[in-house]
Amino acid sequence: MFKRKIKLTIAYDGTDYHGWQIQPGIRTVQETLCQAATSLVGSQVHVHGASRTDAGVHAKGQSGLIEVATPIPTKNFPRALTDRLPSDIAVVDACDVDPSFDLIRDVTRKRYRYTLCVTKPRPVMNIRYCWHVPGDLQVPAMQAAAQALVGTHDFKSFASAADKRQSSIRTVFRCDVTERHDTPHHWIDIEVEGNGFLYNMVRNIVGTLVDIGRGRWNPDQMAAIRDAADRTAAGQLAPASGLCLEWIRY
Template structure:
């Protein structure tokens, strides 16, 4: 049997997240149904990680074992013809039998996008969180630096987490501003990139919710280190809306 690895892009707006659920309508459900239509095999795919309802992916990685003899170069086109237009297989490749999309991953990067223009972008509104007033980006950058390194991220984790350990390592975290031009008077877009060895439930969204409070002047940047060390979810900011979040990259 071949172990196939695929890169998947999807707009999560209409779905209940990646992982299969009894109610259906998840990314996993749609991909597995497409595989069954194509090959007749009922296969459970493995992903690099779950994404919540409404969260998107630029490069989610999945793998599965198949006995199908379909040539490798035909898989993406064949599956895409059986998938809805908001889910796309970008490429397919083979891997060693022991490759596992989640356990083999070395680092993941998420991007959260905030639109601070007065009027939201009609065409990108489901991919950006609209915050119609300026944010202090330099203060947000200062606060974000406190999270780099290995820490217990209980403060930035859903209280519903069932993980035995909340210790994770953030390798890199940065904020990139995007404007129409250097002379533009509009605030533009703020992209928050966070790269780590793994993420807890709602972790990036809680980090962003807290950063926005810093940007609004409701918190001092120095508070980020203090609330991180407290390991108390109640001390962090709100969970940012799901639609601004995207799984950006997975490295193996």
């Protein structure tokens, strides 16, 4: 039987995992998926991922890729894999892809969403999925500053030092800050779409936007922070819990 390539769409609550990527001796999303796929197919299967999400980061639409030689129809993979996974991971879709398909290079666009809760009472039923920053944030200032990130720029100011990739130039298609009320809580959602992201880029952008919302900087300083090409010019790193990889397009 020929091996075929299957692209998986994967959702997870990252709270109880040390991130996506396999690391010896600790629990990761990738390793948990490899075990499920190996158990289903009956031979060793490796699950490649499009984004190495960090510890505590969530996904509604991570992309995974497996190569398998099995009579199991592709359409049965989501249910069969999900049945073999813990309750905080699910495979929501599966489709056959061309042998030439490249899970990382063929990405055209990704969307991340970051959720802030700004009201005083702790949002106990969403605390795993937000950053709780009680207090007043100037949303119009955050919205104005976010627009300075749209376009093709060097995003080095928003890349944590651990990033070893060569070019730090990326294109951000959208960076929208919106408010949402859900009594008794008041939320701010920050959606960022781009053709790729540097290490910790969205969390560094969000931390900087929160600093701007608190008045540490004026929104028109965002362009200078971006152009400094220096991580120390930007704001704090927002915690992982508020971040979710919404989808990846090819």
